[in-house]
Amino acid sequence: MxxxxxxxEELGRRVDAFLAEHDPAATEPLxxxxxxxxxxxxxxxxxxxxxxxxxxxxxxxxxDRRFREAGAPTNQPERNGIGLGMAAPTILAFGTEEQxxxxxxxxxxxxxxxxxxxxxxGAGSDxxxxxxxxxxxxxxxxxxxxxxxxSMAHEARYxxxxxxxxxxxxxxxxxxxxxxxxxxxxxxxxxxxxxTGEAEFNEVFLTDVRIPDEHRLGEIGDGWRVSTTTLxxxxxxxxxxxxxxxxxxxxxxxxxxxDRPELRTAGLHDALLRLWVETEAARLTGERLRQQLxxxxxxxxxxxxxxxFADINQRTSGLELELLGDDGLRYDDWTMRRPxxxxxxxxxxxxxxxxxxxxxxxxGTSEILRNIIAERVLGLPGEIRVDxxxxxxxxxK
Amino acid sequence: MTxxxxxxxxxxxxxxxxEVLEDKAPWTAVLAGTEKDEPYDAGLWKAVAGQLGCAGLxxxxxxxxxxxxxxxxxxxxxxxxxxxxxxPFLTSSVMATAALLAAGERELLARLAAGERxxxxxxxxxxxxxxxxxxxxxxxxxxxxxLTGEVASVADGLAADVLLVPAGGGxxxxxxxxxxxxxxxxxxMTRRLADVAFGGAPARLVAQGPDAVRAAxxxxxxxxxxxxxxIAERCxxxxxxxxxxxxxxxxQIGSYQALKHRLADxxxxxxxxxxxxxxAASCATAGDADLPVAAAVAQAHCSAVAVKAAEECVxxxxxxxxTWEHPAHLYLKRAKADSIALGSPDRHRAALAVLAGLPPA
Ligand SMILES: Cc1cc2nc3c(=O)[nH]c(=O)nc-3n(C[C@H](O)[C@H](O)[C@H](O)COP(=O)(O)OP(=O)(O)OC[C@H]3O[C@@H](n4cnc5c(N)ncnc54)[C@H](O)[C@@H]3O)c2cc1C
Numbered sequence: 001m002x003x004x005x006x007x008x009e010e011l012g013r014r015v016d017a018f019l020a021e022h023d024p025a026a027t028e029p030l031x032x033x034x035x036x037x038x039x040x041x042x043x044x045x046x047x048x049x050x051x052x053x054x055x056x057x058x059x060x061x062x063x064d065r066r067f068r069e070a071g072a073p074t075n076q077p078e079r080n081g082i083g084l085g086m087a088a089p090t091i092l093a094f095g096t097e098e099q100x101x102x103x104x105x106x107x108x109x110x111x112x113x114x115x116x117x118x119x120x121x122g123a124g125s126d127x128x129x130x131x132x133x134x135x136x137x138x139x140x141x142x143x144x145x146x147x148x149x150x151s152m153a154h155e156a157r158y159x160x161x162x163x164x165x166x167x168x169x170x171x172x173x174x175x176x177x178x179x180x181x182x183x184x185x186x187x188x189x190x191x192x193x194x195x196t197g198e199a200e201f202n203e204v205f206l207t208d209v210r211i212p213d214e215h216r217l218g219e220i221g222d223g224w225r226v227s228t229t230t231l232x233x234x235x236x237x238x239x240x241x242x243x244x245x246x247x248x249x250x251x252x253x254x255x256x257x258x259d260r261p262e263l264r265t266a267g268l269h270d271a272l273l274r275l276w277v278e279t280e281a282a283r284l285t286g287e288r289l290r291q292q293l294x295x296x297x298x299x300x301x302x303x304x305x306x307x308x309f310a311d312i313n314q315r316t317s318g319l320e321l322e323l324l325g326d327d328g329l330r331y332d333d334w335t336m337r338r339p340x341x342x343x344x345x346x347x348x349x350x351x352x353x354x355x356x357x358x359x360x361x362x363x364g365t366s367e368i369l370r371n372i373i374a375e376r377v378l379g380l381p382g383e384i385r386v387d388x389x390x391x392x393x394x395x396x397k
Numbered sequence: 398m399t400x401x402x403x404x405x406x407x408x409x410x411x412x413x414x415x416e417v418l419e420d421k422a423p424w425t426a427v428l429a430g431t432e433k434d435e436p437y438d439a440g441l442w443k444a445v446a447g448q449l450g451c452a453g454l455x456x457x458x459x460x461x462x463x464x465x466x467x468x469x470x471x472x473x474x475x476x477x478x479x480x481x482x483x484x485p486f487l488t489s490s491v492m493a494t495a496a497l498l499a500a501g502e503r504e505l506l507a508r509l510a511a512g513e514r515x516x517x518x519x520x521x522x523x524x525x526x527x528x529x530x531x532x533x534x535x536x537x538x539x540x541x542x543x544l545t546g547e548v549a550s551v552a553d554g555l556a557a558d559v560l561l562v563p564a565g566g567g568x569x570x571x572x573x574x575x576x577x578x579x580x581x582x583x584x585x586m587t588r589r590l591a592d593v594a595f596g597g598a599p600a601r602l603v604a605q606g607p608d609a610v611r612a613a614x615x616x617x618x619x620x621x622x623x624x625x626x627x628i629a630e631r632c633x634x635x636x637x638x639x640x641x642x643x644x645x646x647x648x649q650i651g652s653y654q655a656l657k658h659r660l661a662d663x664x665x666x667x668x669x670x671x672x673x674x675x676x677a678a679s680c681a682t683a684g685d686a687d688l689p690v691a692a693a694v695a696q697a698h699c700s701a702v703a704v705k706a707a708e709e710c711v712x713x714x715x716x717x718x719x720t721w722e723h724p725a726h727l728y729l730k731r732a733k734a735d736s737i738a739l740g741s742p743d744r745h746r747a748a749l750a751v752l753a754g755l756p757p758a
Pocket of ligand 1: 115116117118119120121123124125126148149150151152201358361362363364365366367368371383654
């Protein structure tokens with residue numbers, strides 16, 4: 001039976017009641033997280049029965065804070081960013097009841113990590129050009145192809161996967177979206193070493209992988225629309241959390257400036273202050289965006305947030321190296337590691353500088369984001385399309 | 398966290414101010430006004446200050462004001478910026494008003510709030526918050542209630558009925574008729590400067606110490622950001638509209654990525670300018686201790702954004718953007734002058750270095 005969505009006060013009562021019944025210190029963490037999901041206190045804006053209570057999204061931070069203050073175990077969101085940020089909202093929007101029931105709980109608790117099998121060697125920015133084939137075989141689909149730059153595929157139990165099911169129609173119309181079991185025969189994950197030395201992402205080879213039709217998300221041929229939901233959520237996922245002044249990269253450099261007077265030069269002082277101002281303006285923009293969301297009037301500022309973040313993070317991490325001088329010439333570790341999260345704070349300045357280069361590529365490049373702002377926000381004409389009415393199989397590749 | 402959005406009342410206020418400005422101050426009229434000797438548009442000022450009651454927005458009701466606050470005043474600043482309106486709102490209704498509010502002065506404040514008279518803080522327009530102009534060795538001197546000396550580059554100096562002069566460690570009011578004022582040919586044709594000289598002018602002490610002047614400067618800087626936001630928004634809007642209608646090489650020029658990407662970046666910068674300006678206005682309203690930081694961030698950021706927006710506006714309009722017959726130059730002149738007014742971005746960054754504990758090399 002559904003009841004009216006709870007307000008902040010009612011949610012507070014429910015959290016208190018939950019904590020009274022599940023002592024965080026005495027309960028096994030996984031058991032605690034599962035119970036929290038079942039109580040609808042996982043993501044409160046999700047439907048009842050799927051970890052939520054149909055409450056306003058703006059109330060989630062308050063609930064998280066109460067759990068944090070009570071010393072509750074976390075679901076380690078930094079380890080499952082793709083699951084929480086992209087897979088879950090897509091499953092919620094397009095999944096059947098059965099799919100939601102099967103996937104959402106272990107996703108939220110962190111029992112099952114997710115990855116995103118979208119990009120291919122021939123299809124990055126132009127995602128709709130992808131060629132990984134899925135061919136129907138009774139109740140199953142047989143999938144063949146290669147994906148690339150797949151973050152955390154080495155940790156993932158499931159993947160969101162987009163494939164080509166009809167090569168004879170223009171590219172946007174012949175795609176179909178699936179959930180892929182990463183332990184299925186024919187899925188091979190090979191580490192792809194990156195600029196920082198470690199292998200945070202991978203190549204994924206799919207050879208005759210059998211995916212049951214129950215794992216299809218959305219209609220056959222509707223994969224582009226489903227993917228668009230994923231990509232929109234990807235951009236929203238960035239810049240979500242409130243940050244204090246001097247949080248993030250600028251705080252790292254400001255502390256360095258204060259602690260090491262011998263490193264200071266006039267030019268670097270100017271550069272530092274410019275970035276300090278830009279970071280503060282970006283932080284206030286994020287705050288404004290959250291306030292708009294809280295009153296139910298989301299603005300397009302989210303797109304600005306990712307663009308600005310990438311640029312500021314890159315320049316600030318570059319400044320840190322320059323400021324360090326000789327120390328900036330030293331790196332911490334080139335060994336090929338397989339991390340389970342992006343660890344920006346505990347690594348060396350050189351790592352930060354190099355990893356930040358990915359910020360303007362991952363999740364859509366800054367150039368593509370500028371196109372999106374120009375076309376969707378400012379209403380400027382779209383790019384000249386040479387691929388629109390051409391069947392996918394006839395496109396130059 | 399401070400409210401950074403616009404309230405319904407503010408949106409209503411914006412709509413009525415914009416309506417009056419579209420009616421009484423289309424850019425053609427603003428341009429025509431620059432050819433005249435009048436220091437500002439008296440008819441427009443009457444409408445904004447008197448009819449709309451904007452002059453006394455932040456002044457308490459018992460002094461004849463609207464008892465609103467600096468946030469509402471900032472919305473008016475945005476609209477005046479959008480129109481490059483030639484009225485002494487920043488100088489009289491914001492800066493002089495802030496000084497008189499801080500000084501606890503009543504009579505003159507009530508007359509400013511009613512829009513009957515205007516006043517300006519007689520300091521060079523480039524003076525940054527944190528400065529103490531009265532302690533400047535070149536500041537005018539007071540002796541036996543008479544003021545002597547000179548102040549250069551006073552914004553709206555020719556427009557004002559009353560000059561508020563930092564001198565002798567305090568702030569003095571001088572009737573403009575008792576000063577010698579010389580018009581300056583100004584970069585910003587819509588907010589003109591004057592050089593002011595006092596030869597033993599009768600002066601009345603309004604406030605002792607530097608606090609009133611400080612309040613004027615920091616409030617002015619905080620709210621100037623909203624004017625800069627308005628300029629930037631207007632330049633962006635006009636440019637986006639233009640690149641959709643202009644065809645070259647058989648395409649709308651707005652379909653070229655070289656322009657699209659720059660406009661996307663400009664939109665992103667304007668979005669951030671809005672957040673910074675709103676935060677500064679909110680801090681001014683609340684008397685928040687963070688106001689000096691908020692004003693410096695807003696000035697360092699919004700100054701640059703307004704100038705960039707105006708420069709891009711000129712460039713993307715091509716030849717027509719370089720002509721006297723197009724409004725782009727009015728915006729560019731105001732934007733560039735505003736970026737120097739009340740402290741250049743570099744001065745604001747230097748102020749931040751102190752406020753944020755990031756000392757120079
Ligand atoms: C750290 C990291 C993690 C990633 N994780 C994942 C993941 O988990 N799953 C996944 O599926 N993918 C992932 N990716 C891939 C990422 O989404 C793509 O790299 C990205 O979309 C760009 O595609 P591309 O590499 O093919 O570059 P291209 O599309 O070949 O772009 C090359 C250059 O051309 C520019 N360009 C392309 N098209 C246009 C255009 N129309 N207008 C202007 N400029 C254009 C681009 O901006 C770029 O500068 C990850 C990438 C990185 C760096």
